[in-house]
Amino acid sequence: MQYYMAPLEGITTYIFRGAYHKFYRDCDKYFTPFLASKRLSYKETNEIKPENNEGMNLVPQILSNNIETFIEIARQIKDFGYDTVNINLGCPSGTVVSRKRGAGQLADTYALEKFLDEVFEKCPMKISVKTRVGMYDTCEWEDILAVYAKFPLEELIIHPRLREDYYKGKPRLETVKQAIAAQLPFPICYNGDITSTATFTDIIKELPTVDRVMVGRGLLRNPALVSELSGSDKKDCLEAFMSELANRYEEQYGVGQDTNCLFKLKDVWNHLGMNYPENEKLLKAIRKSDTLSEYRIAVKRFFAQRESV
Ligand SMILES: Cc1cc2nc3c(=O)[nH]c(=O)nc-3n(C[C@H](O)[C@H](O)[C@H](O)COP(=O)(O)O)c2cc1C
Known part of the structure; x- marks a missing residue:
């Protein structure tokens, strides 16, 4: 089995991926959160700089329905030495979908096919797709799959939810079974x-x-x-990982930028905290910290006391 780290905009940044890779190292592939600016921004460029992604198998992801923009972003990615790009055909956000990007591109399979035709003709890289299974109804999936089947994708990553589902409800596993039954050539x-x-x-x-x-x-x-799924025997390095993450964000944002750092770190804790429902008081102190030093004290207390609470 191969394990990939999903792209999560604002969370699985190069800082997060780098700290993760240092301590856990178990993902076979990483994906950048979507890149969307025709001329990559400073932030987007940081995501793909090879020196920020050392030792990782990284695939940059593009979100665009405009062929010129897509090719221009792909060109910049290629210049950094990458040979594969991933297309985001799943983002459910209102502002993205209303501009017919992300999951919005699934609504019109004719336009989708035309777009992919041009991408495969003009983009000199291997191309994979990350997709949802439709906008409103799973009956759309058959036609979407028929479009993908026409192209030599590197791989097709399926998040089996509709755009309308956002992240709610159970994944629609029957749609993945349908894709498997279609015996696609990728x-x-x-x-x-x-x-x-x-x-x-x-x-x-x-x-x-x-x-x-x-x-x-x-x-x-x-x-x-x-690490657990792949059976690798890792000792508990969560505290060291979270400490590394804080240090790396502090270094990236610079002195006096505690608010920005804390925003990123608390975002991770919002997820991490779900695994510790019995430690709400300790988590609250982390959430309420206003400075990095308060944060570090609260985190230290969390790791010292989480078992005994
Ligand atoms: C906050 C957030 C940001 C996300 N950003 C991206 C993104 O940039 N590109 C993308 O393809 N998917 C993005 N996703 C979707 C995830 O990659 C993934 O498909 C989804 O969370 C389902 O997988 P999971 O249940 O393992 O999290 C995002 C999801 C969340 C919750």
Whole structure:
């Protein structure tokens, strides 16, 4: 089985991926959160700089329905030495979908095919797709799959929810079974709601031919999840990992930028905290910290006391 880290805009930044890779190292592939500016911004460039992603198998992701923009972003990515890009055809956000990007591109399969035709003609890189299974109804999926089947994708990553589902409800596993039954000429990667060994086992029991999975929120709740799934014997390094993350954000933002750092760190704790429902008081102190030094004291207390609470 291969394990991929999902792109989570604002969370799985190069800082997060770098700290993760230092302590856990178990993902076979990483994806950048979506890149969307025709001329990559400073922030976007940092995401793909090779020196920020050393030792990792990283695939940059593009979100665009404009062929010129897409090719221009791909060109900049290629200049950094990458040979593969991933297309985001799943983002459900209102502002993205209203501009017919992300999951919004699934609504019109004619336009989708035309777009992919041009991408494959003009983009001199390997191309993978990360997709949802429709906008409103799973009956859309058959036509969407028929479009993908026409192209030599590197792989198809399926998050089996509709745009309308956002992140709610159960993943629609029957749509992944449908894709497997279609015997597509490229590998399928499953993504969605793998949060524990138990959920992983249940999902893979349903999809026995799947040989690669992508994990997002489950890795935030438990950064050791992929280590556990892949059977690698890692000692508990959560405290060291979270400390490294704080140090790296502090270094990136610079002195006196505690608010920005804390925003990023608390975002991770919002997920991590779900695995510690019995430690609400300790988590609250982390959430309420106003400075990095307050934060570090609260985190230290969390790790010292979490078992005994
Ligand atoms: C806050 C947040 C940001 C996300 N950003 C991206 C993104 O930039 N690109 C993308 O393809 N998917 C993005 N996703 C979707 C995830 O990659 C993934 O498909 C989804 O969370 C389901 O997988 P999971 O249940 O393992 O988290 C995002 C999801 C969340 C919750």
